[in-house]
Amino acid sequence: xxxxxxxxxxxxxxxxxxxxxxxxxxxxxxxxxxxxxxxxxxxxxxxxxxxxxxxxxxxxxxxxxxxxxxxxxxxxxxxxxxxxxxxxxxxxxxxxxxxxxxxxxxxxxxxxxxxxxxxxxxxxxxxxxxxxxxxxxxxxxxxxxxxxxxxxxxxxxxxxxxxxxxxxxxxxxxxxxxxxxxxxxxxxxxxxxxxxxxxxxxxxxxxxxxxxxxxxxxxxxxxxxxxxxxxxxxxxxxxxxxxxxxxxxxxxxxxxxxxxxxxxxxxxxxxxxxxxxxxxxxxxxxxxxxxxxxxxxxxxxxxxxxxxxxxxxxxxxxxxxxxxxxxxxxxxxxxxxxxxxxxxxxxxxxxxxxxxxxxxxxxxxxxxxxxxxxxxxxxxxxxxxxxxxxxxxxxxxxxxxxxxxxxxxxxxxxxxxxxxxxxxxxxxxxxxxxxxxxxxxxxxxxxxxxxxxxxxxxxxxxxxxxxxxxxxxxxxxxxxxxxxxxxxxxxxxxxxxxxxxxxxxxxxxxxxxxxxxxxxxxxxxxxxxxxxxxxxxxxxxxxxxxxxxxxxxxxxxxxxxxxxxxxxxxxxxxxxxxxxxxxxxxxxxxxxxxxxxxxxxxxxxxxxxxxxxxxxxxxxxxxxxxxxxxxxxxxxxxxxxxxxxxxxxxxxxxxxxxxxxxxxxxxxxxxxxxxxxx
Ligand code: IVH
Numbered sequence: 001x002x003x004x005x006x007x008x009x010x011x012x013x014x015x016x017x018x019x020x021x022x023x024x025x026x027x028x029x030x031x032x033x034x035x036x037x038x039x040x041x042x043x044x045x046x047x048x049x050x051x052x053x054x055x056x057x058x059x060x061x062x063x064x065x066x067x068x069x070x071x072x073x074x075x076x077x078x079x080x081x082x083x084x085x086x087x088x089x090x091x092x093x094x095x096x097x098x099x100x101x102x103x104x105x106x107x108x109x110x111x112x113x114x115x116x117x118x119x120x121x122x123x124x125x126x127x128x129x130x131x132x133x134x135x136x137x138x139x140x141x142x143x144x145x146x147x148x149x150x151x152x153x154x155x156x157x158x159x160x161x162x163x164x165x166x167x168x169x170x171x172x173x174x175x176x177x178x179x180x181x182x183x184x185x186x187x188x189x190x191x192x193x194x195x196x197x198x199x200x201x202x203x204x205x206x207x208x209x210x211x212x213x214x215x216x217x218x219x220x221x222x223x224x225x226x227x228x229x230x231x232x233x234x235x236x237x238x239x240x241x242x243x244x245x246x247x248x249x250x251x252x253x254x255x256x257x258x259x260x261x262x263x264x265x266x267x268x269x270x271x272x273x274x275x276x277x278x279x280x281x282x283x284x285x286x287x288x289x290x291x292x293x294x295x296x297x298x299x300x301x302x303x304x305x306x307x308x309x310x311x312x313x314x315x316x317x318x319x320x321x322x323x324x325x326x327x328x329x330x331x332x333x334x335x336x337x338x339x340x341x342x343x344x345x346x347x348x349x350x351x352x353x354x355x356x357x358x359x360x361x362x363x364x365x366x367x368x369x370x371x372x373x374x375x376x377x378x379x380x381x382x383x384x385x386x387x388x389x390x391x392x393x394x395x396x397x398x399x400x401x402x403x404x405x406x407x408x409x410x411x412x413x414x415x416x417x418x419x420x421x422x423x424x425x426x427x428x429x430x431x432x433x434x435x436x437x438x439x440x441x442x443x444x445x446x447x448x449x450x451x452x453x454x455x456x457x458x459x460x461x462x463x464x465x466x467x468x469x470x471x472x473x474x475x476x477x478x479x480x481x482x483x484x485x486x487x488x489x490x491x492x493x494x495x496x497x498x499x500x501x502x503x504x505x506x507x508x509x510x511x512x513x514x515x516x517x518x519x520x521x522x523x524x525x526x527x528x529x530x531x532x533x534x535x536x537x538x539x540x541x542x543x544x545x546x547x548x549x550x551x552x553x554x555x556x557x558x559x560x561x562x563x564x565x566x567x568x569x570x571x572x573x574x575x576x577x578x579x580x581x582x583x584x585x586x587x588x589x590x591x592x593x594x595x596x597x598x599x600x601x602x603x604x605x606x607x608x609x610x611x612x613x614x615x616x617x618x619x620x621x622x623x624x625x626x627x628x629x630x631x632x633x634x635x636x637x638x639x640x641x642x643x644x645x646x647x648x649x650x651x652x653x654x655x656x657x658x659x660x661x662x663x664x665x666x667x668x669x670x671x672x673x674x675x676x677x678x
Pocket of ligand 1: 083121306
């Protein structure tokens with residue numbers, strides 16, 4: 001670095017820190033240390049620095065701190081119903097897939113299905129709760145389960161009705177929607193914020209609502225949480241009813257009936273996009289019938305009945321400088337193209353994923369190639385095609401490394417079920433591979449696992465490089481004095497990290513099981529396992545070789561746990577290193593017992609299994625329904641079963657016979673529907 005550059009960075013950093021400090025005193029402490037004029041002077045100096053010397057952005061941007069530094073001091077409130085996110089679609093094919101999955105789940109053959117389409121506003125979601133018609137709670141999304149109490153700030157938004165008593169609304173009405181700022185209004189305040197979304201988010205999370213009120217925020221309603229009693233049958237009906245009550249809804253919403261209409265609507269809104277006075281990044285398609293939405297339910301993070309069909313991705317041409325490999329948390333080796341930095345739709349891209357060895361072969365991607373890149377939504381950019389006419393004559397086929405970055409040989413597994421070779425090459429040394437460990441640690445602190453604020457991917461990379469964290473347990477015995485001396489850390493951030501880690505020590509059994517990252521054990525399976533073991537002491541029995549096989553045999557009974565999962569659990573714990581690592585982690589934690597919130601219903605406390613296909617619903621839906629009515633659903637026959645549900649389509653005869661010999665009650669389809677009042 002040149003001397004001058006160094007000097008500039010130093011100067012910028014000094015002022016940047018100062019502004020951050022003043023900002024904190026003004027917004028968090030409500031105790032301004034300087035007057036507005038002085039504050040603006042520093043701010044403008046920093047902005048000029050940024051314009052003139054773009055390299056200072058490595059320190060940070062004024063836009064990240066001024067004015068709107070979001071407060072962390074809101075009290076937390078649990079959502080009446082989790083606020084989920086949406087799965088994404090990027091093409092007509094993806095949409096066909098989405099529809100197909102829905103029809104399969106509902107076991108619809110000839111019936112068609114209606115969708116309600118809504119432009120997807122790129123804003124901040126919020127939930128408004130009206131009790132007897134009065135706005136009584138206002139929450140941010142938070143982590144989806146718990147939000148923050150931002151009622152006072154939400155009240156400053158004109159679009160949000162405060163009292164709707166006169167319309168005689170249901171006793172409890174939870175309206176969900178998007179807080180955003182118009183593009184035109186953003187232009188007026190753009191010096192203070194990175195983008196409109198940021199402006200909305202920052203303004204909404206001000207400690208003083210008078211600060212929020214200064215920004216012209218808008219609210220558009222698009223959904224609901226808990227409504228009692230429910231007063232509509234379709235999403236479209238819901239939207240028009242609440243519009244009559246004074247909520248703002250999108251005027252481009254529309255009912256669509258098939259894939260062609262979905263595609264047309266997508267195209268026509270994309271066409272409109274630049275003319276709209278707010279940012280949208282796709283269209284949300286929702287199953288219109290509320291009773292079908294209910295039947296479809298959701299997976300761990302997203303509803304099955306809705307999807308965000310993002311607008312077509314941005315593309316750009318660039319050159320591959322190098323192809324490197326990365327190791328994932330399951331040891332998967334992913335090739336990554338290092339490309340000449342190129343601007344793809346406003347984002348500077350210098351890496352693109354090449355997926356796996358097969359993909360490189362199929363597309364014949366080589367170092368030095370000129371390629372077409374695409375970036376869709378927030379996913380990692382991909383190489384779509386190679387411009388072979390521009391290829392250098394001496395270029396050579398890419399030889400995929402057979403060794404992991406740790407030096408060990410890699411393998412391609414053969415799937416037990418399909419007998420086919422996996423497309424992905426893996427290093428299977430687990431915690432013995434430094435590269436895998438680092439990724440495992442990132443998984444461990446992630447949102448759905450330990451969810452440790454302030455311990456993101458970059459921090460893990462950094463702490464791992466300097467040896468502060470070598471294995472999971474180290475997270476819970478961090479040396480905070482050392483961290484305080486590290487670049488970029490201050491008293492406040494260290495204090496916050498300390499708090500976040502302390503909080504994370506208390507963890508539910510299912511999250512814990514998910515966090516240790518056993519292959520093939522995702523959130524759903526982790527929950528199933530937690531339900532089976534109930535408490536950590538019982539789970540720990542897996543660590544002892546003598547018990548293991550016996551326990552694993554019982555796991556096969558659980559729905560969703562098959563041979564692949566059992567083998568994976570077995571492999572994981574057969575490795576002494578893994579057991580040791582998990583044990584020492586457990587020593588630092590307070591792991592809560594898992595009690596399947598004993599759902600009350602006709603199958604409470606009963607074990608049930610399904611054989612054969614049902615006419616009116618898929619197996620997946622039948623399983624969910626059984627669970628919602630209190631049953632534990634088994635995947636294989638056992639004497640512990642209370643019921644065997646026999647579908648009309650191709651049930652296994654031997655299972656019925658065995659059930660009969662074990663005196664297990666057999667339910668035919670008719671009896672099943674009747675019991676469930678389906
Ligand atoms: S429905 C359970 N509808 O997109 C489904 N979301 O990526 C919840 N969003 O968190 C979302 N416009 O903040 C829905 N018309 C719309 C939306 C919309 C914007 C946001 C919302 C959500 C995010 C999911």
